[in-house]
């Protein structure tokens with residue numbers, strides 16, 4: 001099965017490297033073409049200048065781009081050239097509505113669409129240990145499962161189109177709460193002038209241990225906020241979560257507080273930093 005990857009950002013690069021290593025990756029497209037050439041140069045992978053050219057040459061098209069409009073414009077671009085019987089797998093984090101629209105556009109071409117967002121950070125993308133939550137036709141998933149397994153440690157089929165993204169929204173709400181808890185607690189430790197390395201080691205081994213603490217605890221307390229996961233992207237996700245919560249009558253007070261904090265940080269010029277930059281607001285000198 002020949003795979004084509006669209007989007008070689010922080011996540012896409014690691015995923016594409018794992019696909020290449022497993023022997024599936026035939027082609028890549030990135031909006032900024034130079035990045036695609038840098039990636040493909042040592043590999044036997046074709047770089048296309050246009051997404052529609054890539055889609056005409058592969059059996060599975062994988063997307064990992066920023067936001068809803070990016071996914072929809074790319075799906076529109078490839079819909080004219082993609083071969084019937086192909087599968088499109090979108091690993092971006094977008095709304096369930098976007099997934100439903102994308103699936104409808106591709107159905108007309110007899111192409112299956114899976115919304116398959118992932119969790120596990122850039123480390124998970126690089127190491128092939130992502131958790132993937134999938135919405136869409138189960139038979140289409142089985143058709144491409146081996147390819148997806150090259151990038152993941154876990155693939156869970158949730159239900160019909162859109163339910164992968166709905167599950168990712170749950171994940172993002174949880175990440176907001178974890179970010180609030182970890183940044184606040186570590187700022188509290190710093191205010192007490194505790195030795196941070198020892199605090200991190202002790203807390204990580206107990207009931208409060210978690211992925212975010214393990215991967216971002218030391219960097220944030222040293223004032224390093226390199227992404228990782230860009231704060232502006234998590235803000236985009238949480239706006240989607242707020243809209244979904246309104247539709248189903250849920251209250252998300254931690255998410256609401258995080259959106260306000262991120263808005264402040266973005267206004268102060270920190271939107272391209274990792275989400276752990278929330279520590280800046282907790283750790284006031």
Ligand code: NAP
Nearest residue numbers: 007008009010011031032065066070092093121122228229
């Ligand atoms: P990123 O580093 O900012 O990369 C974004 C990628 O999308 C780049 O390749 C960019 O191309 C491409 N792109 C954006 N708009 C486009 C458009 N209109 N047409 C074509 N290409 C476009 O972001 P990322 O961290 O890889 O995240 C990608 C997606 O995965 C997002 O939906 C994010 O929420 C999700 N996600 C991220 C993480 C994480 O920890 N970073 C974890 C799980 C899920 P250029 O190179 O030309 O800019």
